[in-house]
Amino acid sequence: MKNLLIVGFGNEFRRDDGLGIKLLDQINENVDKLKVQELSIDLVDILKEYDIVLFVDASIEGGPISFKKIEKEEKFSPLTHHLTCEELLFWIDALYKRSPEFYLLSIRGYDFDFGEELSEKARENLDLAKKFVQNFINETISNKLSD
Amino acid sequence: MENKITISPVTRIEGHARVTIHLDEDGKVKNAYFHVDQFRGFEKFSEGRHFSEMPVITERICGICPISHHLASAKACDDILGVDIPKTAKLLRELIHMGQIIQSHSMHFFELAGPDLILGWDADPRIRNVVGLIQENPELALKAVKLRKYGQRIIELVAGRRIHPTFAVPGGVNNALSPSARDEIMSGIDEMISYIKEGIKIAEDYIEKNRDLCNKFASFSTGYMGLVKDDGSLELYDGKIRFMDKDGNILKEFKGKYYLKYIGERVEDWSYLKFPFYKPLGYPDGVYRVGPLARLNVADKISTPLANEEFKKFKAIGYGKPVEGSIYYHYARLIETLYALERTREILDDPDVMSQDVLVLGNVSNEEGIGVVEAPRGTLIHHYWVDEKGTIEKVNLIVSTGHNNWAMSKAVEEVAKAFVDGKNLKEGMLNRVEGAIRCYDPCLSCSTHAIGKMPIVVEIYDNSGNLLESVVRD
Numbered sequence: 006m007k008n009l010l011i012v013g014f015g016n017e018f019r020r021d022d023g024l025g026i027k028l029l030d031q032i033n034e035n036v037d038k039l040k041v042q043e044l045s046i047d048l049v050d051i052l053k054e055y056d057i058v059l060f061v062d063a064s065i066e067g068g069p070i071s072f073k074k075i076e077k078e079e080k081f082s083p084l085t086h087h088l089t090c091e092e093l094l095f096w097i098d099a100l101y102k103r104s105p106e107f108y109l110l111s112i113r114g115y116d117f118d119f120g121e122e123l124s125e126k127a128r129e130n131l132d133l134a135k136k137f138v139q140n141f142i143n144e145t146i147s148n149k150l151s152d
Numbered sequence: 153m154e155n156k157i158t159i160s161p162v163t164r165i166e167g168h169a170r171v172t173i174h175l176d177e178d179g180k181v182k183n184a185y186f187h188v189d190q191f192r193g194f195e196k197f198s199e200g201r202h203f204s205e206m207p208v209i210t211e212r213i214c215g216i217c218p219i220s221h222h223l224a225s226a227k228a229c230d231d232i233l234g235v236d237i238p239k240t241a242k243l244l245r246e247l248i249h250m251g252q253i254i255q256s257h258s259m260h261f262f263e264l265a266g267p268d269l270i271l272g273w274d275a276d277p278r279i280r281n282v283v284g285l286i287q288e289n290p291e292l293a294l295k296a297v298k299l300r301k302y303g304q305r306i307i308e309l310v311a312g313r314r315i316h317p318t319f320a321v322p323g324g325v326n327n328a329l330s331p332s333a334r335d336e337i338m339s340g341i342d343e344m345i346s347y348i349k350e351g352i353k354i355a356e357d358y359i360e361k362n363r364d365l366c367n368k369f370a371s372f373s374t375g376y377m378g379l380v381k382d383d384g385s386l387e388l389y390d391g392k393i394r395f396m397d398k399d400g401n402i403l404k405e406f407k408g409k410y411y412l413k414y415i416g417e418r419v420e421d422w423s424y425l426k427f428p429f430y431k432p433l434g435y436p437d438g439v440y441r442v443g444p445l446a447r448l449n450v451a452d453k454i455s456t457p458l459a460n461e462e463f464k465k466f467k468a469i470g471y472g473k474p475v476e477g478s479i480y481y482h483y484a485r486l487i488e489t490l491y492a493l494e495r496t497r498e499i500l501d502d503p504d505v506m507s508q509d510v511l512v513l514g515n516v517s518n519e520e521g522i523g524v525v526e527a528p529r530g531t532l533i534h535h536y537w538v539d540e541k542g543t544i545e546k547v548n549l550i551v552s553t554g555h556n557n558w559a560m561s562k563a564v565e566e567v568a569k570a571f572v573d574g575k576n577l578k579e580g581m582l583n584r585v586e587g588a589i590r591c592y593d594p595c596l597s598c599s600t601h602a603i604g605k606m607p608i609v610v611e612i613y614d615n616s617g618n619l620l621e622s623v624v625r626d
Contacts, residue, residue, distance in 0.1 A: 018197070018212040042215030042315055046263055047255065047300035079283040086216045086259065086595065092282075099286045100294050119197035 009145050010037045010055040011138065014044060015063050021114025021127040024134070025061040028112065031135050034142045043087045049096045057106045057145055060090050061134065064111035069130040070137055075107035108141075110134060170611065171564055171585060177615045179574035184565040186557075186589060187423050195547040203232050203521070203542045204322050210534065210549070211316055216259075216595055219252035219307060220527035222320055223389070224534040227523030229322035231409070232538055234517035240507040241324030246389040247337075247499045248307045248319065249525065253388060253492040254344070255303025256528035257444075257485045260593045261351055262296030265482045268587050269358045274580035295347040299489075302344050306496065309333035324511035334500050341497050345458065348489045352462060355483045359469075367469075368570070370478035370563035370588040373398035375430055375440035376449040377555065379526050380405070384452035386463075386491060388526040394450045395430055395440065400473045402450075403432070408524030411533055415550065425557045428550060442530025442555040443592060444484035449474040454487075456494035462487045478563050478591035485528075485593070516542040527552050529593055553594045563588040574612060577621060582610055 011032065017023035029038050039051065044060075052058050064071060077098055078091035088096075094107050112134045116124040123131065170187040194213050201209060207225040211218035223245055230237055263282055270288060271280045279287065286293045304314050310333060311317035319325050359366050375398060379391035395404045395414065406414060418427040418435045430438035440446070449470075454460040466487060469475050475484075499505055516538060523534045530552030537546040553560075567588040572581045612621045 016212055016215070018209065040315065042212070042218070045216070045300065046259055046297050047304050050297055050301050079278075079281075086264070095283070096286070096293075096297075099283075100290060100297065119193045 063114040175574040184568035226320035228521035231521035233514035251306030258299035376446040378447035459491035
């Protein structure tokens with residue numbers, strides 16, 4: 006079983022929507038990373054191999070950064086191809102009888118227009134998120150060592 | 153660890169759509185529309201970039217079929233260079249395209265369409281979804297995951313990364329195929345074929361038991377458009393565009409580069425998404441459908457044996473005429489997935505696939521470039537205009553969901569008229585309306601190129617224009 010995976014998702018060409026992807030580019034710690042544009046069902050076969058998965062995404066509201074533990078949820082979007090973190094956790098539990106710990110770090114974005122540059126506020130939030138993730142990684146690794 | 157826990161929404165949903173159902177004085181459905189309330193933007197965003205960047209820019213349009221945009225774009229770039237790319241590069245591009253078809257089609261059938269077919273239109277909405285599907289048949293759900301993963305793995309092994317590869321470039325591809333990648337892909341084909349045959353059996357059983365519904369559900373006459381090979385067989389990567397009228401007559405076959413001569417785009421004031429039509433017939437007589445149903449309707453045969461056997465059964469449904477019922481999109485989608493798996497094996501068996509000859513160099517030779525592929529949802533057209541240095545001056549993209557815009561609205565109207573009773577509204581009625589849209593597997597982020605907050609809102613208005621009910625599905 007692998008310990009920690011960080012999943013960044015979003016669209017780099019929709020400005021602040023790419024915050025999750027851009028954050029992964031700034032994380033130099035030796036940890037498994039995965040970039041995706043959307044969350045889809047095939048990911049469950051990858052995520053099930055980990056004890057802890059940290060998702061990083063842009064958010065359209067809330068504080069500069071927000072963090073929560075994901076609980077599995079039997080949701081269903083009848084037309085969309087995109088799954089939520091909660092749905093992915095449900096799939097893993099239902100199909101593989103596994104329950105990795107899922108967390109979501111949301112980084113507040115402001116400008117979701119076409120383009121590659123982040124808004125100024127989003128850049129500030131990205132710095133906060135980077136420190137948060139580095140602390141998260143260090144804490145996860147130290148917890149693992151003390152096990 | 154920082155102790156800060158806040159609920160925050162994620163943003164990734166593909167577009168924002170709305171269905172409005174208008175009732176007459178008796179509470180019966182008078183009209184229904186499928187609105188797409190977003191705007192287009194990638195065309196503008198691309199202006200001023202160098203054309204060689206387009207394959208990696210446009211694949212960001214969509215998180216579900218980025219490879220289709222990547223390849224249509226690369227083909228348009230080849231056209232700007234005026235080069236014929238090496239055979240090996242064509243094979244490898246087609247190979248990742250097959251991976252795209254496999255992952256996208258299988259995900260749609262098992263995750264989105266499957267619950268309607270396997271659990272029923274009127275099943276409790278709490279279980280009429282993937283949750284119910286898993287509970288009903290966990291092994292099938294697992295196979296759906298594996299099929300999707302297999303398609304993605306083909307892309308990853310051949311193109312180097314699972315999303316947003318830089319693989320296809322103007323003039324070919326930037327990497328040859330490794331023997332280990334070939335062997336890994338080849339080793340999984342038989343298992344995946346067995347999975348998709350299981351899906352086809354589910355679809356065939358459903359059709360057998362619900363023949364009347366399948367023939368009537370969102371069934372209406374349109375033209376059909378899709379790529380075919382020179383011999384008239386199904387083609388998904390590179391061929392000629394065939395246009396068929398509602399009676400099954402082949403009206404025209406033309407190279408993709410002539411699309412502007414035959415395809416017009418109409419604007420309606422109730423949707424931001426345009427309405428393409430076949431110019432010689434005008435609008436609305438020239439409206440047409442694309443995607444799996446259309447492709448099988450326009451094709452004479454399929455070049456791979458297992459898929460062709462299924463194709464014969466599909467053709468028998470129409471007794472020589474086009475198959476019109478929208479539910480048959482699901483069946484056609486599975487047959488195409490079988491073809492994509494068989495075609496994957498054919499490509500890997502071709503000795504030229506392992507050649508190192510994968511790229512030709514060239515200079516900007518043409519002021520325009522046009523690339524056409526059959527994306528999972530239908531014909532995808534990229535058209536670029538450049539200056540002498542290759543800087544993009546103008547872009548036109550016609551995506552699959554756009555071609556089907558008229559048809560989706562018509563499907564909604566047909567199903568609403570058949571099933572919705574404004575005085576006795578039931579959840580299963582609305583599910584059928586959504587199911588009509590689901591047949592087309594629309595990808596709204598792709599068609600509108602915009603981020604949205606919810607997939608769909610269904611609104612019902614009375615004869616005086618008062619909003620009676622609004623149902624949000626997110």
